[in-house]
Amino acid sequence: MGIHGSLLARFDHAEYRLCRHLNRGVEHAWVRVLFKTASRLGDGVIWYALMLVLPLIYGSQGMKVALVMLGTSAVNLATYKFLKRTFVRERPFIRHAGISLAQAPLDRYSFPSGHTLHAVAFTWQACAAFPELGFALIPLAAAIAASRVILGLHYPTDVVVGALLGVISGSLGAALI
Secondary structure (H helix, E strand, C coil): CCHHHHHHHHHHHHHHHHHHHHHHHHHCHHHHHHHHHHHHHHHHHHHHHHHHHHHHHHHHHHHHHHHHHHHHHHHHHHHHHHHHHHHCCECHHHHCCCCCCCCCCCCCECCCCHHHHHHHHHHHHHHHHCHHHHHHHHHHHHHHHHHHHHCCCCCHHHHHHHHHHHHHHHHHHHCCC
16 A cells, blocks of 8 residues: 555545444435435536537527536546546445445545536536526535535545535636636
């Protein structure tokens, strides 16, 4: 185990209690359904739909935002896949028997949260261009981020780092709009 592994192992241990506390929510059917739905939307379908709808609603400005979002998506995908291969942090449900898996993961490793990265970046960009979308997109992005810990797929630091990366890529993309 390298320096990344030992550092992440310490974080895993430190975050276990919070993960377990948040993960207990899936014992309630309505919580499980709500956050599974948010997580599934965060798989990409809601963002691709938004990219298709923006030009229809906002014309050429919507097309520009959609193209920036598409470019951001490619950069973010490469970034989080690189980080996952570099840090190889096992998901909480793998490392801790007390964490219940409430939804199958898209891949093996958890650091950082790609769902959160994309949700924050796309929300940032869409709201920078069209602030009126914030009433729907900000709560959706928050639900997607929360779902990752509640469903047993990520540690809180995975989500925090994903959000920070999303703020960075989202703001860089928004500067192009």
